[in-house]
Amino acid sequence: MDRRQFLIAGSSLAAAIPFAGPARAQSVAARVGYIPVVGTAPFFVAQGEGWLKQGGIDVAVTVFESGPNMIQALASGTIDVYVAGVAPLAVARSRGIDIRVVASTAIGENxxxxxxxxxxxxxxxxxxxxxxxxxxxxxxxxxxxxxxxxxxxxxxxxxxxxxxxxxxxxxxxxxxxxxxxxxxxxxxxxxxxxxxxxxxxxxxxxxxxxxxxxxxxxxxxFPGQPGTVVAVSGAFVTKNPQAVQNLVSGLVKAAALIKADPTKAAPHVGAALGKGIVDPELIQKALVSPASRFEIDPRKII
The missing domain is CATH 3.40.190.10 (Periplasmic binding protein-like II)
Structure with missing residues (x-):
């Protein structure tokens, strides 16, 4: 995949994201697959701060060693939300999997x-x-x-x-x-x-x-390098549009918190990525690294 194909894939995946419908009173269960990189930090900060719960989203997370390894889980319908690199989603779409990018989380990571x-x-x-x-x-x-x-x-x-x-x-x-x-x-x-x-x-x-x-x-x-994104299955978006909107809103708040107060954000990220064995100071340092650029607007990767 060359640069042009890579960016075209990102733009097609981020297109036409529907958010409509009334708010749901009941909680929505969301099965989330993620990879263990700091680019996923906005998701875990939103979860740790309770913003996803407040938005009516109950998450169950599963870690994967790479984005391509998550494609089978998407194909089998065992995860609803994908938090990893954008490129494997082009493969998923080519296989007929209905998956839609609703947010970026980080750019320029690799x-x-x-x-x-x-x-x-x-x-x-x-x-x-x-x-x-x-x-x-x-x-x-x-x-x-x-x-x-x-x-x-x-x-x-x-x-x-x-x-x-x-x-x-x-x-x-x-x-x-x-x-x-x-x-x-x-x-x-x-x-x-x-x-x-x-x-x-x-x-x-x-x-x-x-x-x-x-x-x-x-x-x-890779100038303008797209990175980690949040994508949701078409079925989940159709059934739970308000929950998806609340997820994106939580990510926006989380990215702002990471930039404003990385010390407060770091424990949420460390709990998910460090599993208690990585020095919290290392996680905090990683959050402010030049290789960590948090961006939620998916239009920035098109």
């Missing part, structure tokens, strides 16, 4: 990092193509970069940066698809030479090993 094995080749004045070529010459093999499966936003943006922006020779890089947590662990363990990550992985990686280098930021990787 960045490229190098593990220590690759970092030493990114010297001052050395461009990416030359660095990867030098790595291959020194090691006799291509640099291995971890990212999420084909069809995901990280995979799409990484390949766009490698081949279209940095003009890296395809023989100098091997792309290794894996899950979000596995990517972080592989980079830390030195099992790969770098990869495409999002927050909080970027902050965690650089805190645990300062030799892990940010090679390309979000705007360098």
């Amino acid at each position: 960045v490229v990092v190098s593990a220590p094995s690759l970092t030493r080749f990114f010297t001052a004045g050395t461009d990416a193509a030359a660095a990867f070529k030098a790595f291959r010459a020194a090691n006799g093999k291509a640099a291995r970069l971890a990212t999420q499966p084909a069809g995901s936003v990280p995979n799409t943006t990484l390949q766009y940066w490698l081949w279209e922006v940095a003009k890296v020779d395809k023989s100098d890089v091997e792309i290794v698809p894996m899950g979000i947590d596995a990517t972080q662990q592989a980079i830390l363990a030195g099992a790969v030479d770098g990869g495409s990550v999002r927050e909080p992985a970027l902050t965690i990686l650089q805190t645990r090993n300062p030799q892990i280098k940010l090679v390309a930021g979000g705007e360098e990787v």
